[in-house]
Amino acid sequence: MIGRIRTPLLAATAWTILLVTGCSSMSEDFQDFTEKFNPPSPFQAAVWASDFNDPGLQRRGVILLSNATFGGERTYVDLYRVLASESSDPLVRAAGIRALGRWGSPSDAVIIANQLESEFQQVRLEAAIALQRIHQESVEDQIWRRLVDVSEDEAIRVELAIALGQYPTDSAFQALALTLEDRSLAMNLAAADSLRVLTGDDFGIDGPAWLSWYDATNSPFSQVEIFLYPTFQRPLTFFEKLAFWDPTVFEKPAPPRGLDLGEKSTYDIDVDSDAAPAKAKSPSVSTPTDQAGEGS
Secondary structure, eight states: OHHHHHHHHHHHHHHHHHHHHHTHHHHHHHHHHHHTTSOOOHHHHHHHHTOTTOHHHHHHHHHHHHTSTTTTOHHHHHHHHHHHHHOSSHHHHHHHHHHHHHHOOGGGHHHHHHGGGOSOHHHHHHHHHHTTTBOOGGGHHHHHHHHTOTTSOHHHHHHHHHHGGGOOSHHHHHHHHHHTTSSOHHHHHHHHHHHHHHHSOOOTTOHHHHHHHHHHOSOTTTTOOOOOBOOOOOOOOHHHHHOTTSOOOOOOOBOOBTOOOTTOOGGGSSSSSOSSOOOOSSTTOOOOOSSSOTTO
């Protein structure tokens, strides 16, 4: 009798575990849904972001602030600068870099580029992504030198190859052409796309063809295209679709701040936003605009 009772009990337990595991994404969706009813106040987000004694809360506060409409206020940007360069916690520093890339000025590219030498992979990755959003000619060398460093992580080099697409120079071209020889297809594709933007031509991932063309032309960058930093897109969750009063808005690709567009204005570019980053409605909305989400 005991064995007959225990067998259904164990089966029920197993099914419960499977059900809970399978519904983990739904639980996360439900948590996001319920937070829309009781979001942290702007004051609370600011308090968290300023809490140097709790890295977890500080990181959350920085993310909330940087995704808010008022995230570009001078006081907050000053805080992002401090965290991006001085925080002892790598995840907080990474969050500060992301926020600075979103709201900082072109001169902040120097702070961000210096983080490419960090010992922490997450910090270097966020720096590479942030450098796609800010244009500053003085950091180009740091970008391409890190790109051709074969000891660097592949994911970081992919982002650096993308960032280099905004610099129409010989050094940028040569570094991207060299990247076409890498064994990573992801890196090859990123480099080829940047070369296409820089030159207005397209030889795919054929390195020798690119080099032959470059040697044969006198003005390789005469047809340079407007560089647009990439943004994150994903399908809406079930509960996001239900929350019609607070729709999730995805950021659109745009030119980096500091990039000289010449005679072509941002209104001539086939995107729905200008060079400023998209803004979320409140600090409680973590707009999924970046390639790495809040939980990364």
